[in-house]
Amino acid sequence: MELNRKIRDLKPYDPITGTYAIRLDANESFVPLPMALQEEIQEKAASLAFNRYPDPTAAALCRSFAAYYDVPARLVTAGNGSDELISILCTAFLMRGETILTLEPDFSMYRFYGSLAEAACISLKKGESLKIDVDEVIHQAREHQAKLIIFSNPCNPTSLGLERDEVRRLIQSVSALVVLDEAYMDFWDQSLLGEVEEYDNLVILRTCSKAFGMAAIRLGFAVANPVLTNALRAVKSPYNVNALTQAIGEVVLREKDSVNKAISDILRSRDELYAQICQLEQEFPRAFHVYPTCTNFVLLKCARAKELYRVLLQRGIAVRFMEDYLRITAGSATENRTLLDNLREQVPALFPAV
Numbered sequence: 515m516e517l518n519r520k521i522r523d524l525k526p527y528d529p530i531t532g533t534y535a536i537r538l539d540a541n542e543s544f545v546p547l548p549m550a551l552q553e554e555i556q557e558k559a560a561s562l563a564f565n566r567y568p569d570p571t572a573a574a575l576c577r578s579f580a581a582y583y584d585v586p587a588r589l590v591t592a593g594n595g596s597d598e599l600i601s602i603l604c605t606a607f608l609m610r611g612e613t614i615l616t617l618e619p620d621f622s623m624y625r626f627y628g629s630l631a632e633a634a635c636i637s638l639k640k641g642e643s644l645k646i647d648v649d650e651v652i653h654q655a656r657e658h659q660a661k662l663i664i665f666s667n668p669c670n671p672t673s674l675g676l677e678r679d680e681v682r683r684l685i686q687s688v689s690a691l692v693v694l695d696e697a698y699m700d701f702w703d704q705s706l707l708g709e710v711e712e713y714d715n716l717v718i719l720r721t722c723s724k725a726f727g728m729a730a731i732r733l734g735f736a737v738a739n740p741v742l743t744n745a746l747r748a749v750k751s752p753y754n755v756n757a758l759t760q761a762i763g764e765v766v767l768r769e770k771d772s773v774n775k776a777i778s779d780i781l782r783s784r785d786e787l788y789a790q791i792c793q794l795e796q797e798f799p800r801a802f803h804v805y806p807t808c809t810n811f812v813l814l815k816c817a818r819a820k821e822l823y824r825v826l827l828q829r830g831i832a833v834r835f836m837e838d839y840l841r842i843t844a845g846s847a848t849e850n851r852t853l854l855d856n857l858r859e860q861v862p863a864l865f866p867a868v
């Protein structure tokens with residue numbers, strides 16, 4: 515048989531394979547779960563009814579999320595990672611041939627799910643500053659009669675954030691459904707979660723994979739007004755969030771203090787990494803440029819990105835390579851130091867003074 519056109523050339527998702535001592539390539543958290551929490555999770559796991567299907571609405575979990583962020587639980591839908599929610603939004607909220615507007619660079623999964631949904635994907639290139647030009651987004655959305663606009667804020671991979679006022683202006687100026695992916699908003703303070711009910715065209719996505727340090731359990735959330743939430747709940751697969759994940763998610767979302775502590779540790783690490791790289795940029799201005807960040811990673815525009823990426827890999831340090839850019843996740847103090855020592859050693863070799 516022949517594979518159809520939309521899947522014929524796809525390759526399985528392939529993050530960096532191989533083992534590297536230092537993983538700064540996936541924006542994961544470096545902060546381990548407190549011991550007491552790990553023990554609580556083990557107890558929960560041991561007492562699960564493994565023969566039973568999980569709660570299809572993940573009601574208790576959604577209540578924990580709602581309490582954590584102070585939003586009404588009736589606006590919350592849980593997903594098997596926010597990835598699943600992006601997939602559901604693209605396949606169910608778009609008819610074949612309808613337009614999805616994405617920005618570039620941005621999270622690559624948006625276009626992937628858009629094309630699986632047989633949507634027409636329009637991608638708007640960001641300029642040299644990598645900032646989002648809201649007027650241009652509004653213009654393109656109208657021009658192409660976009661049905662869905664999706665972008666991350668703060669943005670992966672640019673690490674830049676769009677101020678709340680600008681996001682509001684965008685949502686209010688388009689008829690498209692705006693999917694606002696706030697995967698990194700735990701590291702910044704411009705969330706629209708508190709006003710999601712004021713819009714009939716807004717879905718906000720959050721994830722436990724970054725600030726919460728829970729990438730392994732695959733847990734994300736969508737927050738939207740009741741009409742959109744009912745539709746989301748109706749089209750998701752019934753048991754999309756497994757019982758173990760529901761149980762663990764509830765435990766972790768109850769621990770606001772330890773999550774806040776983790777976030778401040780991550781921000782301290784990020785600030786230190788950013789400051790050191792800025793200093794290196796001043797010494798070697800031809801080598802790279804680092805963008806301001808409101809996330810747990812930094813983005814470098816780098817003249818010899820591929821070479822630098824390769825040398826770092828050889829030394830057991832994985833960062834994310836993206837054409838002319840390197841994206842580096844903030845790690846533990848030791849990880850950051852090893853990375854910076856290696857940069858200090860390699861950058862002069864790759865960029866000899868003329």
Ligand SMILES: *Cc1c(COP(=O)(O)O)cnc(C)c1O
Pocket residue numbers: 541594595596597598621666670695697720721722723724729732733734
């Ligand atoms: C990491 C990330 C996610 C999280 O996806 P999960 O499926 O919840 O792990 C979503 N959006 C962006 C922009 C991300 O960087």
